[in-house]
Amino acid sequence: MGKDYEREDILRNMRISVIGSGYVGLVTGTGLASKGHDVICVDKDKTKVDKINEGEPPIYEEGLKDMLQEVTTEGYLRATDDIFEAVKNSDLTFLCVGTPSLPDGSIDTTYIEEASKDIAAGLKEKLGYHVVCVKSTVLPGTTDHVVMPIIEEGGKEIGPEVGLGMNPEFLREGVALKDFMEPDRIVIGGSDEKSIAVINEAYEEFDAPVIKTDLRTAECIKYASNALLATKISFANEFALLCEEVGVDVYDVMDAVGKDHRICRQFLNAGCGFGGSCFPKDLKALVDFSKAISLKPRILEAVLKVNEEQPIHAIDMLTEEIGRLSGKKIAVLGLTFKPDTDDVRETRALPMVRSLLQRGAHVFAYDPMGMENFSELVDGIEYVDTAIDALKNSDGCVIQTAWDEFKTLKADDFHRMKSPVIIDCRRVLNPEIEKEDVVYRSIGLG
Numbered sequence: 001m002g003k004d005y006e007r008e009d010i011l012r013n014m015r016i017s018v019i020g021s022g023y024v025g026l027v028t029g030t031g032l033a034s035k036g037h038d039v040i041c042v043d044k045d046k047t048k049v050d051k052i053n054e055g056e057p058p059i060y061e062e063g064l065k066d067m068l069q070e071v072t073t074e075g076y077l078r079a080t081d082d083i084f085e086a087v088k089n090s091d092l093t094f095l096c097v098g099t100p101s102l103p104d105g106s107i108d109t110t111y112i113e114e115a116s117k118d119i120a121a122g123l124k125e126k127l128g129y130h131v132v133c134v135k136s137t138v139l140p141g142t143t144d145h146v147v148m149p150i151i152e153e154g155g156k157e158i159g160p161e162v163g164l165g166m167n168p169e170f171l172r173e174g175v176a177l178k179d180f181m182e183p184d185r186i187v188i189g190g191s192d193e194k195s196i197a198v199i200n201e202a203y204e205e206f207d208a209p210v211i212k213t214d215l216r217t218a219e220c221i222k223y224a225s226n227a228l229l230a231t232k233i234s235f236a237n238e239f240a241l242l243c244e245e246v247g248v249d250v251y252d253v254m255d256a257v258g259k260d261h262r263i264c265r266q267f268l269n270a271g272c273g274f275g276g277s278c279f280p281k282d283l284k285a286l287v288d289f290s291k292a293i294s295l296k297p298r299i300l301e302a303v304l305k306v307n308e309e310q311p312i313h314a315i316d317m318l319t320e321e322i323g324r325l326s327g328k329k330i331a332v333l334g335l336t337f338k339p340d341t342d343d344v345r346e347t348r349a350l351p352m353v354r355s356l357l358q359r360g361a362h363v364f365a366y367d368p369m370g371m372e373n374f375s376e377l378v379d380g381i382e383y384v385d386t387a388i389d390a391l392k393n394s395d396g397c398v399i400q401t402a403w404d405e406f407k408t409l410k411a412d413d414f415h416r417m418k419s420p421v422i423i424d425c426r427r428v429l430n431p432e433i434e435k436e437d438v439v440y441r442s443i444g445l446g
Contacts, residue, residue, distance in 0.1 A: 013038065014202055017090035019083060019115050021048055023059055023176055023277065023343075024135060024169050025096030030057075030068050031180040033077035035205045040086040041079040052079035060342050060369065063177045083115070087122030087130075092198055094167070095119070095134045095147070105284035107139055109146055116147045120154025123162065130156075131198045133165035137222050137282055139289050143215045144191070163195025166215045168222035173276060174340030183208040189218025223286050227300060230279040232267040234306040240270035240444030241313070250444030251427060270444035272400060272425035273310035275337030275346035280307070310443070311351040314398060314425050317441050319359070321421045322396050326360030329418070331390035332381075334401025334426075336370035344373045348425070349400045353378055356398075366390040368403055392416050402426040411436035 014037045018029040021043035033039040043049055048058045055069035071077040080086055087093055097111035112134070119132055132151060134143050143166045148158055156162045166189035171179045186208050190196035196212050203210065211221070236254055243250040250270045258265025274280065283304055290297040319325060337347040344350070347370075356363050363381040367374065371383045384390050387406060391397060394417045399406055406428045414420040415437070422429065424442040434440035 014092060015090040016040070016202060017042060017083075017086040017093045018096055019086075019093060019119065020096035020098070020111075020136075021045075021052060021058070021079065022096070022098065023061070023173060024171060025094070026052070026057060026059065026068075027061060027064065027171060027176045027180050028094055028096060028135060028169070029077055030064060030071055031177065032202060033071035034067055034181075036076065037202065038090075039071075039077045040090060041077065042081070042083045042086045043079065044081055046081050049079040049081050052077075060340075061176050062174060062340060067177065083118040084122040084125075087119050088126050090130075091128070092131045092133065092202060093119055095132065095136055096169075097136055099136050099138055099281075099285075101281045101284050104288065106288040107281075107285040109138065109142060112136060112138060112142065112146060113150065116150040117154070120151050120156065123151070123154060123156050129161065129163065129194070129198075131163040131165055131195050133167050133195075133199050135167050135169055137168065137226075137278065138166075138219055139223070139285060140216045140219045142219065143189075148191075158191055163198060164191040164215065165189060165195050165199045166218035167199055168218055170222075170225065173343055174338060181206075186210045187213070187218050187221050189213050189215040191215060223282055226279055226282045227286060227303075229267045230274055230283055230307070231299065231303050233269075233271075233274045233279075234303040236268045236270045237273065237310050237443070238306050243270075243444050244446050247446035249431075249446060269427065271310070271427070272314050272348040272352070272443065273307040275348050276343060277345045280304075280346040308351070311348045311425075312355055314400075314423050314443060315352055315355045315359070317443075318396050318398060318421070318423045321423075321439055321441065322419060324359070325356060325396075328361050328395040329393060330356055330361045330363055331387075331394040331397040331417070332356070332363055332365040333367075333387050333390060333397065333399045333406055334370075334403055335365055335367035335374040336401050339401055339403045342369040342373055344370050344377060347374070347400075349374065350377055352398060352400060353381060357381070364390045364394065367401065368405060370401075388413060388416065393418050395419050396421045396423070398423045398425065399428050400425050402428050411438050414438050 016037050017040045018025045019042045021041045029039045029041040051058050055072045057064045057068050097115050100108050102108045186203050188196050188199045240250040254268040287297045287300050335349045365381050366384050366387050421439040427442050
């Protein structure tokens, strides 16, 4: 891509602004600050800004609180609700705002557009070269077709005055900080060599291979990664149905399949489907985008269809064991889309609970961290303080999230139920528990 810029051409002590202080933005800002960069995190929510400045993360991520307190105390990170001030006082801006789904599944770039306008306004008073780098997940062409025109309309020319970049994140909620600090690769797309070099300097202290490319390729890499991982999950879930019918354990099958170095074992656990802020949203956006350019995303549509059906399959399994659910007390253990987070976005617990309620069941739910957020999604269920409280006198139990504390449950705990019937959607328990007068079923266990 032309000449390599010498490090002397790039600012060593980087001043970085991070627009958006959610899971991606706050983890990014904290991680970069820990490497000695001067970071300003921006958020419109003043309450969130105040918490960050006090060293208190407004989200839960393992290890984030300790690192945030360290970098705020040492003066490497501060937060503000003034995006103009943050942009003026930085040389590299990471755009980390949300790109949610619209009702039809297409991507909503409203926050990207609004933040780009604010950045453009801040750049009017900024002297010297500045790079605007999109870290949000956006469809191919968004950085140069949406962000670039807005920056140029603000009066800055892309190239001489402003560089554009695309640096996708590959963070798993719950272990996002670890993923950021120990990346398996860093992808940097840029509008030119200098913009890439500036972004690369931010990651100079990270030990990972760096893939340098153009903007659209970087955007595509993010979507391809998420789509393939989601496909592996849905493949395992579809194969699990076959295993149930022929009396085979899908986990034994996938353990062997995963030994193939071309495939690997990760993301082949069968269960009730994937959720969270990335996979469902990104696949829906990719399906919509593909159709808009006259493509037929058959595999991706099938991946989403399997994911929609898996939670209902779990409730059907419960019905097979205890009969009609009308009037039955059902314990639901786990409401977040995965353990070690309070995030309930696209959680598979939601279609499960809705199906239970539609069938007339009385739902008693427990989750270590997600009950407050889940209560905003659905009415008509009762929340309890412990897993044992949910199990008492229940007619059936569905384990939806693989929290560590559920792994410690014993047969005696389930004998508190009126009928000890367990539908284990995440293979949390050892199937051997069925030898202790418990009815145990798990997805993919024949």
